[in-house]
Amino acid sequence: MLLPVGYLALRAVEGGAEALEYLARPRTLAIIANSAVLAGSVAAASTAIGVPLAWLTVRTDLPGRRFWGVAGALPLVIPSYVSAFALVAALGPRGMVQGLLEPLGVARLPSIYGFFGAWLALTLSTYPYVFLSVRAGLKGIDPALEEASRSLGGSGWRTFWRVTLPQLRPSIVAGALLVALYTLSDFGAVSIMRHDVFTSAIYVQYTASFNRGLAAALALVLVALTLVVIWIEKRAEGRARYYRCGVGARRAPKPARLGRWRLPAALFCGGVTGLALVAPLAVLAFWLARGLAAGEVLRDVGGPALRSIWVSGLAAGAAGLLALPVAFLAVRYPSRLNAWLGRLTYVGYALPGVVIALALVFFGVRVAPGLYQTVAMLALAYVIRFLPQSVGSVRASLLQVSPRLEEAARSLGRGSLGAFVSITAPLVRPGLVSGSALVFLTAMKELPPTLLLAPTGYDTLATRIWSATTEAFYARGALPALLLVAVSAAALGVMLARAQDQR
Amino acid sequence: MDKMASPYALECRAISKRFGAVRAVETLSLRLRPGAFLALLGPSGCGKTTLLRLIAGFEMPDVGAIVVNGQAVFDADSGLNLPPDRRRVGMVFQEYALFPHMDVAANVGYGLPRGNGRARRVDEALALVGLEGLHRRMPHELSGGQQQRVALARALAPRPDVVLLDEPFSNLDAGLRAHVRAEVRDILRAARVTTVFVTHDQEEALSLADEVAVMMGGRLLQAARPDALYRQPATREVAAFVGEANFLPGEADGTRAICALGAAGLVAHTAPGPVEVVLRPEDLELIADGEGAGVVCAREYFGHDQLVSVRLDDGARVWVRLGPSEAFAVGARVGVRVRESAQVQVFPR
Numbered sequence: 136m137l138l139p140v141g142y143l144a145l146r147a148v149e150g151g152a153e154a155l156e157y158l159a160r161p162r163t164l165a166i167i168a169n170s171a172v173l174a175g176s177v178a179a180a181s182t183a184i185g186v187p188l189a190w191l192t193v194r195t196d197l198p199g200r201r202f203w204g205v206a207g208a209l210p211l212v213i214p215s216y217v218s219a220f221a222l223v224a225a226l227g228p229r230g231m232v233q234g235l236l237e238p239l240g241v242a243r244l245p246s247i248y249g250f251f252g253a254w255l256a257l258t259l260s261t262y263p264y265v266f267l268s269v270r271a272g273l274k275g276i277d278p279a280l281e282e283a284s285r286s287l288g289g290s291g292w293r294t295f296w297r298v299t300l301p302q303l304r305p306s307i308v309a310g311a312l313l314v315a316l317y318t319l320s321d322f323g324a325v326s327i328m329r330h331d332v333f334t335s336a337i338y339v340q341y342t343a344s345f346n347r348g349l350a351a352a353l354a355l356v357l358v359a360l361t362l363v364v365i366w367i368e369k370r371a372e373g374r375a376r377y378y379r380c381g382v383g384a385r386r387a388p389k390p391a392r393l394g395r396w397r398l399p400a401a402l403f404c405g406g407v408t409g410l411a412l413v414a415p416l417a418v419l420a421f422w423l424a425r426g427l428a429a430g431e432v433l434r435d436v437g438g439p440a441l442r443s444i445w446v447s448g449l450a451a452g453a454a455g456l457l458a459l460p461v462a463f464l465a466v467r468y469p470s471r472l473n474a475w476l477g478r479l480t481y482v483g484y485a486l487p488g489v490v491i492a493l494a495l496v497f498f499g500v501r502v503a504p505g506l507y508q509t510v511a512m513l514a515l516a517y518v519i520r521f522l523p524q525s526v527g528s529v530r531a532s533l534l535q536v537s538p539r540l541e542e543a544a545r546s547l548g549r550g551s552l553g554a555f556v557s558i559t560a561p562l563v564r565p566g567l568v569s570g571s572a573l574v575f576l577t578a579m580k581e582l583p584p585t586l587l588l589a590p591t592g593y594d595t596l597a598t599r600i601w602s603a604t605t606e607a608f609y610a611r612g613a614l615p616a617l618l619l620v621a622v623s624a625a626a627l628g629v630m631l632a633r634a635q636d637q638r
Numbered sequence: 639m640d641k642m643a644s645p646y647a648l649e650c651r652a653i654s655k656r657f658g659a660v661r662a663v664e665t666l667s668l669r670l671r672p673g674a675f676l677a678l679l680g681p682s683g684c685g686k687t688t689l690l691r692l693i694a695g696f697e698m699p700d701v702g703a704i705v706v707n708g709q710a711v712f713d714a715d716s717g718l719n720l721p722p723d724r725r726r727v728g729m730v731f732q733e734y735a736l737f738p739h740m741d742v743a744a745n746v747g748y749g750l751p752r753g754n755g756r757a758r759r760v761d762e763a764l765a766l767v768g769l770e771g772l773h774r775r776m777p778h779e780l781s782g783g784q785q786q787r788v789a790l791a792r793a794l795a796p797r798p799d800v801v802l803l804d805e806p807f808s809n810l811d812a813g814l815r816a817h818v819r820a821e822v823r824d825i826l827r828a829a830r831v832t833t834v835f836v837t838h839d840q841e842e843a844l845s846l847a848d849e850v851a852v853m854m855g856g857r858l859l860q861a862a863r864p865d866a867l868y869r870q871p872a873t874r875e876v877a878a879f880v881g882e883a884n885f886l887p888g889e890a891d892g893t894r895a896i897c898a899l900g901a902a903g904l905v906a907h908t909a910p911g912p913v914e915v916v917l918r919p920e921d922l923e924l925i926a927d928g929e930g931a932g933v934v935c936a937r938e939y940f941g942h943d944q945l946v947s948v949r950l951d952d953g954a955r956v957w958v959r960l961g962p963s964e965a966f967a968v969g970a971r972v973g974v975r976v977r978e979s980a981q982v983q984v985f986p987r
Contacts, residue, residue, distance in 0.1 A: 539735035542696050545722035546729040547749030548796060553723075557748075561739050 142494045142501075143358070146351035157349045158356065166353075170332040170360070173253060173325070174318040178311040180258040184407055185265030186307060191400050193273040196390045198397065203404040204270070210411035211263045212623040214580045216323025217616045219256035220600050221415035222247055223327060224422055224609035231421055231609075252328035259411040260324075261317050265310035272306025273299075278389075291391070316364045319357065320487030322583040323597075327604045333357040334489045334583070341493060341587070351497070354490045361487065416620070419613045426610030436599075436614050443579050443595040446510050450517035451525075451575035455567050457518065458525035463559070465526075466533045491520050492587035499588075508590045516584035521577055525570030532566025533559075569629050576626030580619055644708040647672040647832035648693070648800050653702030653712075655685075655692055662688040663699070664856035670800075670832055670849075672707075675823070676861075677847035678836045681879070685856040686836045690802045693834070694729050695722035707799040728793035728801040728831075732808060734785050736777040742788050743773035749796040763791040767825055782810055783818050790822065794829050801826065803835035807842060819846055840880050844868065852876050868918075870905050870983050877916045877983065882945070884922070884956040887987065888915040895984050898952070900976035905983050913984035919945055919959035921980035924966055930973030932956075934966050948974055 157163060191197045192204040210218075225231045226247040276299065284294040322334040329335075333353060340350040393400055464473040495516050499507030506512045536559060544554035582597045589598065596615040603612025648670040655663040662685040670676055678686045691697045693704060695711065698719055704712040706727060711720040728749075737745050747760045764770055767787035777785060786806065793801050806822065807815050823846050826833045837843050843850045844864040851861040860872035871877035874885070888897030890913045895902055897915045899922065924934075924946065932948040935955070939962075946958045946966055956974060966972055 537733065537735060539731045539733060540737060542694075542722065543729065543731060543735040543737075543792075544748065545696070546694055546725075546727060547792065548723045549748075550721065550723055558737055 142497045143351045143354050143490065146348050146497050147355050149348050155352075158352055163353070166331055166333060166336045167356070167360075169250075169330065170319060170357075173250065173257070173330070173332055174315040174364075176254055177257045177261060177318045178315040180254065181262035181265045181314045182307060182311050184258070184262040185310060186269050186303070188262075188404060188407060189266050189269035189273055191404060193270055194391055195393050195400070196397075197393060197400050197404070199401075203408070206408045206412065207266050207404065208263045209408075210260055212620055212627055213260050213412070213415055214323065214619055214623060215257055215260040215317075215321050216327055216582055216597075216600065217419075217619055218260045218411075218415050219252065219324040219327040220604045220609075220612055220616055221418040222252055222256050223604055224612070225414070225418045227607070229607050229609075231418060248329045250330055253325045253330040253332075256324045256328065257318050257321060259415075261314045262407075262411070264313045264317070265307065268306045268310030268313070269303060272303045276302050312364055312367055316361065319361055319364065320489075322487070322489045323601065327601065333360070334487055337489050337493060338583070338586070341496075347493075347497070350493055354493050357487060358490055416617075419617050419620075422609045422613035423617065426613060429610065435611075436596075436618075439594050439596050439599045439615060440618060442593060443597070446513050446585075446589075446595070447517065447575045447578035449510065449514040450521065450578045451571040453514060453518050454522050454525040454574040455529075455571040457522060458529045458570060459560075459563070459567065461522075462526050462529040462533050462563075463555075466530060467538065486520070487583075488516075488520055488581055489583040489587070491516050492584040495519075495584070496587055508588070510590065510593070513584060513588045513590075513593075516588055517574070517578040517581060520581065520584070521574040524573045524577065525567070528566045528570025528573065529563055530566075532563045536562045569632065572629045573626060576622050576629065579622045580626075644705060646670060646705070647674065647707055648834070649703075649705040650689075650693070651703040651705070653692060653699040653704060655688055655697060655699050661685075661856045663692065665702075666853075666856070666858045668851060668858060668861065670834070672832055673830050675826065675833045675846070675848045676835070677843035677850045678834060678853060679840060679843040679850050679880075680838065680853035682838050684853045686838075686853050687804055689853070690729075690804055690834065690836055693800070694727050694802055695720060695725050726796075726799045728796065728798035730786075730789045730793050730801065730803040730806055732805045734777075734789040734809070736785055736788055736792075738777055740777075741773065742769070742775050742777070742780070745777070745788055746792045746795050748792065759795055763795040766794065766829060767791045768821075783814055786810070786818065786822070787825075790825060794825075794831065798831065800832045800834065803833065805836055805838070807837070807839075844880070850880075852879060854879070869981070871916065874914065874916075874985055877985075882919050882957050882959075884917040884919070886915050886917060886954065886956075888913055888984070890984050895982055897976070898950075899956075899974050902976045902980035902982045905981050908984055909986070912987040914987050916983045916985070917956070917976065917980070918982075919957040921977055921982060922956060922958040922974055923977050924948070924958055924960065924964070925973040925975065926966070926970075927973035928971055930971050932972055932974050934968050934970050934972055937966070937968055948972060950974065 188203070188207050192200045192207060197203065213221075223230060226233075230247075280298055280302070281294050284298045285291075289297065320334065322338065325332050326335040326338060334357070337350050337353045337357065340353060341347060344350070495512060496507075499512055503512075506515075540558050540562070541551075541554045544558045545551065549557065579595075580597065582601060585595050585598050586601065589595065594602070596619055599615045600612040600619070603609060603615075646669045648668070650666055650668040652665050652667050653663060654661070654665050664685075666689065678689065680686045688697065692699050692712075693706075699712060699714060701714045702712075703710060703714065706725055710716075710718055711725045711727075712718060737748065740748070742764070743757075743760050746763050747756050750756045750759055760773070761770070764772065767790055769784060769787055769791065772780070772784070772788075777788070780788065786809075803822075807819055810818055819842065835847075844867070847864060849861060850864050850867050852859045852867070854875055860867060860876050862870070862872075867876065868881050871880060877883045878885075886897045886899065888895050890896075890904065890908045890910055892907070892910050893904060895904055895908075895913060895915045897917075899917070902915070902917070902921065931952075932950045934946055935949045936947040938945045938947075941962060943962060944960050944964075946960055947955060948958060949955050958974065960966075
């Protein structure tokens with residue numbers, strides 16, 4: 136697990152003075168600024184959408200608030216590069232809108248590329264993180280506190296600003312940081328939008344330049360930036376627990392009356408859902424229909440789909456096999472070493488996919504040329520990136536298996552391996568299966584390792600969308616994009632089912 | 639394995655176990671004859687569950703030796719430490735630990751070798767606990783009492799030399815408990831298996847077991863028949879822990895003990911001298927006497943009897959057990975005296 140970071144450091148050091156010099160160049164500083172600004176503005180916009188949406192769907196008499204509650208979270212199923220693809224396919228050159236307007240004499244639309252496009256695509260696909268976090272926070276607030284404020288003479292507004300919002304701060308911060316983290320590590324949306332941030336710069340540096348040490352140096356800076364965000368997030372998380380109220384008052388609070396604000400509120404919810412969910416799907420459907428009419432779409436989707444399934448399946452199987460012993464050691468024998476082993480597997484979370492991919496490229500070229508540009512190497516990248524998901528899942532179900540069960544098996548004459556095979560393994564199987572399913576589904580969506588590590592000509596659904604956008608053959612990307620949305624929906628379903636099990 | 643001729647089903651020889659600075663079990667020795675039914679009684683945290691886990695092999699003692707049915711299963715000196723699966727010691731866990739993914743028959747048959755005998759032994763074990771015909775039920779489809787009996791059948795099926803039960807009745811509600819207790823005892827008697835069960839409930843220990851071992855602070859204070867434990871406690875702690883006891887200063891003169899409330903016979907010969915007299919509430923009686931030496935300050939009425947607390951004029955407080963029909967109002971002045979029939983234990987002062 137430490138291998139990627141170690142290799143990056145090694146390559147960066149080899150780059151030596153040149154790498155340092157490169158890092159100090161104005162262009163690098165601009166990239167740092169771009170990344171920070173993008174992460175900050177996406178987080179801010181997500182908060183501006185997520186917080187009111189959460190409040191409206193949890194605490195008001197908004198008509199159909201249950202429906203909006205589900206619809207508001209659904210954009211999670213659209214990977215950010217798919218929403219970027221949809222944006223470009225709608226508003227880009229030779230896109231849907233321009234095609235519709237052409238008869239009216241509109242030859243050029245304002246460019247969608249650059250900061251604005253990246254910001255819009257990322258905001259629309261990440262605001263659900265804030266939305267869900269704040270919803271959970273709102274549901275955890277003790278309504279008695281607000282009632283206390285009202286009984287002390289505070290108006291509705293005053294109560295919201297002085298009592299409700301401060302209690303929500305930890306969930307808002309946690310959600311916003313998650314969005315920032317996602318934005319920093321995102322590669323697909325920014326490179327489709329041709330916006331110069333770390334991940335896209337690393338890719339360009341890697342593909343266009345002979346000095347790959349520079350790419351490594353950039354990647355290390357990105358890792359440092361990511362670690363800072365994670366560190367802040369961990370601290371915010373600790374506070375959140377502190378803020379949460381006890382199990383005492385669990386009454387549902389009285390919903391706030393919207394009165395004449397009901398219509399604007401409903402329009403807001405409809406607008407957000409329309410932009411983030413309906414519009415992208417409609418664009419994809421449009422191009423799919425267009426392609427079907429031209430008779431060229433269905434060709435060539437089977438191959439990438441099968442390749443996506445095969446390599447993701449490999450990764451899911453390997454992650455499952457690795458997760459079982461790691462989780463078992465961490466839960467049953469919580470020594471310091473095992474705790475570190477468990478934590479080490481979480482390194483993948485801190486590493487953007489493009490960084491892991493780059494590190495494995497170096498590793499492959501230098502140490503294991505036999506592995507370089509093989510499916511196994513690609514699967515390894517997925518495993519490093521997504522092992523935390525399967526370890527977490529197995530760990531959660533293992534925690535529910537009482538050690539007494541294993542002891543009972545021992546006292547009935549089974550050895551420790553026999554007890555593990557006959558009792559523990561069957562009982563954690565659901566966790567193992569859902570963890571592997573999650574790895575499978577997220578690996579199918581993952582773009583950068585596939586771009587950097589796949590054998591030549593080995594295109595998957597994800598790379599197919601990417602190349603369709605860069606070459607402006609939108610009809611070719613529509614079906615893979617819709618398939619990936621379906622895959623993401625399945626991943627979300629697995630996660631929700633697991634959350635239900637743990638309740 | 640060194641097989642020794644031993645008349646005991648279970649022997650613990652001076653075993654100790656520490657967790658960090660905590661002495662969970664301290665130089666503890668214990669012997670059980672085959673078929674014995676021992677209650678391990680003590681307050682929570684006294685080390686009784688640890689002792690059970692040492693015997694079963696889930697924890698390793700620091701020193702000492704454990705012998706099951708003449709075969710050493712642990713010996714600190716020789717470094718012998720048989721794993722739990724080779725000790726022939728069955729265990730019934732507090733929360734039963736039924737395997738949730740197996741039905742009743744699979745749970746009970748888990749410890750049995752594969753083969754023709756397995757199904758028959760499962761039937762026998764289920765018949766023993768009175769659960770014939772529930773083979774295909776899953777654990778979550780059983781009531782608490784049934785789950786416990788399945789756990790018992792599962793532990794008994796491989797015919798272990800010793801069965802250990804950890805707080806076996808604590809998970810049952812009060813109404814069910816008395817009934818299940820008697821049932822479990824009858825099952826274990828019928829199986830003629832040597833049994834150790836852990837409890838913090840003295841009533842449970844005294845009413846069920848042939849022999850009660852009192853543990854406190856990791857030490858075994860006394861192991862005796864229930865009546866001997868109550869009437870002739872070995873130490874002041876045992877006297878205070880098992881049943882209610884009043885402690886009054888007095889003098890022993892060889893055959894009798896004399897204290898402020900009167901004189902009583904001794905349960906055992908004691909050297910003459912100053913002593914602390916253990917007076918059980920039923921050793922005392924109250925007399926309606928406006929000039930008496932005490933005032934009734936509380937009364938707990940149980941139906942079959944009652945406990946009355948009296949504050950004596952010298953400041954001491956004593957509990958007196960009375961029949962159900964005697965009525966002394968709180969605040970009434972009364973006389974307290976030792977019953978003529980009383981036989982008491984004393985400890986040198």
